[in-house]
Amino acid sequence: MIAAPEEASISVATGAGEWVALRVEFTLGIGESELAANAGNGKHFEFWRRAGAEGSYSGDLLEAEKLDSQGRLALITGVTGSPPQQEVGPTVTRKVIGVASSGRRTALDAAPTASVATPSLQLLGGVVHWTDAGVERTAAP
Numbered sequence: 001m002i003a004a005p006e007e008a009s010i011s012v013a014t015g016a017g018e019w020v021a022l023r024v025e026f027t028l029g030i031g032e033s034e035l036a037a038n039a040g041n042g043k044h045f046e047f048w049r050r051a052g053a054e055g056s057y058s059g060d061l062l063e064a065e066k067l068d069s070q071g072r073l074a075l076i077t078g079v080t081g082s083p084p085q086q087e088v089g090p091t092v093t094r095k096v097i098g099v100a101s102s103g104r105r106t107a108l109d110a111a112p113t114a115s116v117a118t119p120s121l122q123l124l125g126g127v128v129h130w131t132d133a134g135v136e137r138t139a140a141p
Helices: none
Strands: 008-016 019-026 031-038 044-051 061-067 073-081 091-099 105-112 122-124 127-132 135-139
Touching: 008 061, 019 061, 031 061, 044 061, 044 073, 061 122, 073 122, 073 127, 091 127, 091 135, 105 127, 105 135
Parallel strands: none
Antiparallel strands: 008 019, 019 031, 031 044, 061 073, 073 091, 091 105, 122 127, 127 135
């Protein structure tokens, strides 16, 4: 028996200039991903993926994203993990990530969830801006 290809829903998450970020959600529960695509020249790359079935996902949660007209991205992801030396519940760390228009990812910061405010994420002139514990930070991906 040949398995039928999985169905997926595709939506536009954000756009800037000729670039769009597309979210692909697979209906049979194997996960979701996002890719950036240039409508003018067809250039595209995947910049985020979360795989697994309900309750057993692997990969970071995508909590915030910004895309500029050059195809660069700024992301904030949430990472679930256990705190060192503790057995009580998971903690979440947020990571700030810069993504070049080639798809190359660069980790810019990692801090406890409460320290990195997702609404603070900005991408201006290829420079990522965010706040960590109330202090504004910047970095180029």
